[in-house]
Amino acid sequence: MTPQAANNAIVSVRDLQVGFQTTDRRAIVKAVDGVSFDVRRGETFGIIGESGSGKTTIGRALVFLLKPSGGAILHNGVDPLAMPRQQFQSHRRDYQIIFQDPNAALNPRMTILSSVLEPLELARAGSKAERLQRAHEAMDRVGLPQDLGERYPHQLSGGQKQRVVIARALTLRPKLIVCDEVVAALDMSIRGDVLNLFAELQRDLGLTYVFITHDLAVVSHISERIAVMYLGRFVELGPTEKVSERPLHPYTQALLSAEPRPLPSTMRGNNRIVLQGEIPSPIDPPSGCRFRTRCQYAQAVCAEKTPDWRELMPDHWVACHFADRPNFSPN
Amino acid sequence: MAAAQPAQRGSEVVAGGPQALMSVRGLGIRFKTSHGVWQATRKIDFDIAPGERVGIVGESGCGKTITGLSILRLLPNNLAGLDGSIHFDGTDLASCSTREMRAIRGRRIAMIFQEPMSALDPVFTVGHQIAETLRVHTGVTKEEARERTLEMLRRVGIASPERRIDDYPHQLSGGMRQRVMIAASLICGPQLLIADEPTTALDVTVQAQILELLRDLSETSNTALMLITHDLGVVAETCTRMITMYAGEVIEDAAVDDALVRPLHPYTSGLLRSLPHLSPRHGKLPSIPGRVPSIMDMPNGCRFKARCAHAVAGCEKEQALLDAGNGRKVRCWRFRELDLPGALQHAATAPIAAMVASP
Numbered sequence: 001m002t003p004q005a006a007n008n009a010i011v012s013v014r015d016l017q018v019g020f021q022t023t024d025r026r027a028i029v030k031a032v033d034g035v036s037f038d039v040r041r042g043e044t045f046g047i048i049g050e051s052g053s054g055k056t057t058i059g060r061a062l063v064f065l066l067k068p069s070g071g072a073i074l075h076n077g078v079d080p081l082a083m084p085r086q087q088f089q090s091h092r093r094d095y096q097i098i099f100q101d102p103n104a105a106l107n108p109r110m111t112i113l114s115s116v117l118e119p120l121e122l123a124r125a126g127s128k129a130e131r132l133q134r135a136h137e138a139m140d141r142v143g144l145p146q147d148l149g150e151r152y153p154h155q156l157s158g159g160q161k162q163r164v165v166i167a168r169a170l171t172l173r174p175k176l177i178v179c180d181e182v183v184a185a186l187d188m189s190i191r192g193d194v195l196n197l198f199a200e201l202q203r204d205l206g207l208t209y210v211f212i213t214h215d216l217a218v219v220s221h222i223s224e225r226i227a228v229m230y231l232g233r234f235v236e237l238g239p240t241e242k243v244s245e246r247p248l249h250p251y252t253q254a255l256l257s258a259e260p261r262p263l264p265s266t267m268r269g270n271n272r273i274v275l276q277g278e279i280p281s282p283i284d285p286p287s288g289c290r291f292r293t294r295c296q297y298a299q300a301v302c303a304e305k306t307p308d309w310r311e312l313m314p315d316h317w318v319a320c321h322f323a324d325r326p327n328f329s330p331n
Numbered sequence: 332m333a334a335a336q337p338a339q340r341g342s343e344v345v346a347g348g349p350q351a352l353m354s355v356r357g358l359g360i361r362f363k364t365s366h367g368v369w370q371a372t373r374k375i376d377f378d379i380a381p382g383e384r385v386g387i388v389g390e391s392g393c394g395k396t397i398t399g400l401s402i403l404r405l406l407p408n409n410l411a412g413l414d415g416s417i418h419f420d421g422t423d424l425a426s427c428s429t430r431e432m433r434a435i436r437g438r439r440i441a442m443i444f445q446e447p448m449s450a451l452d453p454v455f456t457v458g459h460q461i462a463e464t465l466r467v468h469t470g471v472t473k474e475e476a477r478e479r480t481l482e483m484l485r486r487v488g489i490a491s492p493e494r495r496i497d498d499y500p501h502q503l504s505g506g507m508r509q510r511v512m513i514a515a516s517l518i519c520g521p522q523l524l525i526a527d528e529p530t531t532a533l534d535v536t537v538q539a540q541i542l543e544l545l546r547d548l549s550e551t552s553n554t555a556l557m558l559i560t561h562d563l564g565v566v567a568e569t570c571t572r573m574i575t576m577y578a579g580e581v582i583e584d585a586a587v588d589d590a591l592v593r594p595l596h597p598y599t600s601g602l603l604r605s606l607p608h609l610s611p612r613h614g615k616l617p618s619i620p621g622r623v624p625s626i627m628d629m630p631n632g633c634r635f636k637a638r639c640a641h642a643v644a645g646c647e648k649e650q651a652l653l654d655a656g657n658g659r660k661v662r663c664w665r666f667r668e669l670d671l672p673g674a675l676q677h678a679a680t681a682p683i684a685a686m687v688a689s690p
Contacts, residue, residue, distance in 0.1 A: 051534055188602055189619040192605040258536045
């Protein structure tokens with residue numbers, strides 16, 4: 001969809017759909033419903049959205065932990081699902097994912113070192129000595145002292161555990177890492193350290209990140225581009241500065257204005273847009289524009305016609321019938 | 332709230348000014364564990380005036396939640412001791428009888444929690460649960476209780492309350508459940524509402540709705556709010572005063588704007604610096620080195636000194652909560668010499684400035 005797609009896209013997503021059957025098997029929840037984007041090599045691509053928007057589902061589909069029910073995900077221009085099984089298995093090692101809660105991601109009965117070694121063992125990478133060396137390198141890389149290797153997860157702090165999970169993802173030298181709410185469980189004073197680590201690893205190892213979070217401050221700090229998701233679709237996608245300072249979609253505008261700002265009252269301004277109601281059910285989403293039920297600018301056309309995904313400004317995409325009207329934006 | 336307390340000489344905090352609704356003095360909580368007795372919090376001093384909105388901030392484990400629970404004496408069974416006093420409108424909650432406590436709890440002091448689903452009983456309708464509080468405390472008739480429940484549901488912004496009153500908790504969304512909890516907590520018209528991370532489980536657009544509601548209700552009914560949170564943004568938007576806790580102690584107490592613009596404690600300043608909102612985009616985020624000392628092994632004197640860039644000889648001495656004038660207090664003996672950066676200095680260069688600048 002984006003023009004410069006083919007050459008520098010490490011991941012290309014085309015009209016992606018992921019559906020889940022409800023437990024009573026009567027309906028399909030379309031968690032992701034027609035999303036297209038490219039992730040460019042070496043960038044950090046941020047996806048923000050509220051709970052139920054489908055952002056985590058996209059993240060899992062990108063590394064094929066979930067199978068798309070429609071559309072395609074290409075890694076480096078190739079569809080991994082078309083690969084023979086064995087090739088697919090080794091291909092996946094280049095695309096890793098890190099989750100929010102390191103406690104759930106680490107086996108409490110395995111030492112830190114054996115957790116970090118496990119991906120290498122599963123991949124049968126090199127000799128035993130080489131595997132050990134690579135595990136130690138990865139721990140070193142994330143700033144974990146080697147003697148922590150003999151300990152168990154409960155003996156580590158939250159920040160250290162998240163570093164272990166990062167080290168484990170690095171052992172197979174991936175090209176891309178999907179980071180799903182990786183700092184949400186960490187305390188404020190530690191969050192900065194872990195975000196700095198991600199930035200440093202990207203610089204040194206040429207990694208590409210897909211950074212999924214509900215936290216606007218985090219995503220706009222770390223990402224080059226941000227996609228805003230609402231009820232299974234992207235509503236806006238563009239360079240971080242543009243999206244966070246000159247948002248085009250009314251939902252992005254509301255999301256930005258709802259973020260509580262740690263600023264004195266004189267600096268906070270009074271431009272809050274308080275949305276009414278909550279995100280509708282993805283089982284039966286509103287017709288046309290999915291945000292129209294909560295949008296202060298909604299017109300009749302918004303219920304009738306699904307807004308096109310348009311590149312309104314260079315590299316800045318939006319799905320809204322009225323985003324190009326000059327009097328529309330509160331800016 | 333600066334006017335509520337004239338600047339005092341000396342370092343000792345004088346017990347509750349004439350206007351205080353609640354005065355907490357020397358509050359400390361000890362727990363029995365298999366490893367001995369642990370001091371979770373100590374020397375907690377603060378006041379809350381009627382109708383005042385006070386934020387209690389700090390990271391996990393700093394003792395902010397247990398401080399809220401100790402005011403209502405909702406403490407776990409392994410409690411080893413509750414020290415100090417909690418003077419609330421003439422009663423010492425730390426020493427009053429269980430019977431007196433029960434008359435205050437839910438009626439004059441109410442509390443809401445982070446996760447409304449675990450605070451609501453799934454087998455009763457929300458109307459029943461709200462009315463129950465009222466009927467237990469005031470003995471009004473069933474009809475009147477229902478009437479007042481409907482009115483309360485309307486006040487907390489529930490659409491078509493006649494229909495919602497007979498819903499069960501699972502039929503409501505997360506934001507509506509938190510509104511129901513707020514309705515149940517305010518139905519008896521309490522003088523103080525303790526809200527422990529009331530919006531942490533909610534999405535940011537719903538969070539904005541709930542915070543606005545809490546602010547409005549507190550203003551219109553003159554209910555004091557004690558908002559416990561880790562989110563400095565939430566405090567800045569909702570409260571007038573901010574109490575920062577670290578490792579079981581109050582380390583700073585100031586009007587929100589003062590604390591944000593010119594924090595007096597290095598920890599408060601460090602927290603503000605580590606926020607990505609206030610940092611140049613893609614730059615290195617400042618962080619506080621090290622970690623919170625373990626409850627089993629608390630250092631002498633200042634508990635922050637091992638992580639503090641301004642620590643010098645003398646910080647190992649016991650630190651009192653000093654009066655810094657204009658109703659401000661800080662637990663750092665060097666506060667007069669230090670000139671610490673606050674939110675303002677960072678915001679000028681940070682992305683948030685652009686967000687704020689747009690009218």
